[in-house]
Amino acid sequence: MVHMSTRNIQATNMFFSSWALVFSAAGIITEEWVEVKLETKKNTISHSPWISSTTIWPEDDLEVVRIMLILVLSLSFFHNLFLGLEFTYLIPQTKHTLFIIVFLSFLTGILLLCALLLYHRKLRQGQSVYYASYKITWIIFTAYLNVFIFIACGILSVLQHKQSISSCACLTIIHKSASESQDIQQSGNSVKVVSLPELTAMPRSIVRVHSSHTKEDSPNKSQIQTRRVTWAL
Numbered sequence: 001m002v003h004m005s006t007r008n009i010q011a012t013n014m015f016f017s018s019w020a021l022v023f024s025a026a027g028i029i030t031e032e033w034v035e036v037k038l039e040t041k042k043n044t045i046s047h048s049p050w051i052s053s054t055t056i057w058p059e060d061d062l063e064v065v066r067i068m069l070i071l072v073l074s075l076s077f078f079h080n081l082f083l084g085l086e087f088t089y090l091i092p093q094t095k096h097t098l099f100i101i102v103f104l105s106f107l108t109g110i111l112l113l114c115a116l117l118l119y120h121r122k123l124r125q126g127q128s129v130y131y132a133s134y135k136i137t138w139i140i141f142t143a144y145l146n147v148f149i150f151i152a153c154g155i156l157s158v159l160q161h162k163q164s165i166s167s168c169a170c171l172t173i174i175h176k177s178a179s180e181s182q183d184i185q186q187s188g189n190s191v192k193v194v195s196l197p198e199l200t201a202m203p204r205s206i207v208r209v210h211s212s213h214t215k216e217d218s219p220n221k222s223q224i225q226t227r228r229v230t231w232a233l
Helices: 006-029 063-087 095-125 138-193 202-232
Strands: 034-037 044-047 133-136
Touching: 006 063, 006 138, 063 095, 063 138, 095 138
Parallel strands: none
Antiparallel strands: 034 044, 034 133
8 A cells, every 4th residue: 555645645635626626617618518409400509507598598497507516616616725725734734624625525526416417417308309419528527527536635635634643643652652761761760879878897996996995994994003002001
């Protein structure tokens, strides 16, 4: 399994989100979503769900699809904005920020998929009523590609959260091991400092001094006795 760092995951997520925003904006500019072939005419007419008024389609029939695409474009912009702020550390990388990013990515992808499926359903319903046949163009394929990009962005955000949790766990383990080794060193130093005092030869010196005092005291006692005898005589 390829190991990716948190910054690489953020950069990849930002890259995918930026391209999804570009593709969403290109869908507004490009009007050739579908090439519609009429029954009475040989030429084809281009159609887009962003066009509100058209001669071959009722105005209010695609209103729901248009609202969903506007929501997709807005959510795609906010999703890319949150990723950019997180990548530049302008907002904290917390669980709430991660939840918002994952929610925006999955919601945008699901909403875009629902809008495309509803647009295909409207095309099939109007095929026998308003036109003879239709042909989809490259812009719808890029819209389906956007669905996979948004889902991939959500998966990358979840992987980023797991990567950050594992890195935090490794840091805590390293910190605990370092503190334990430091405690062991401190306890070893305290044991080395405390040592038993050396035995001295004080009793022998005391005995010797005591014996010398007794030897010196014995002539003094004899002299005192002789003095007492001479005084008595």
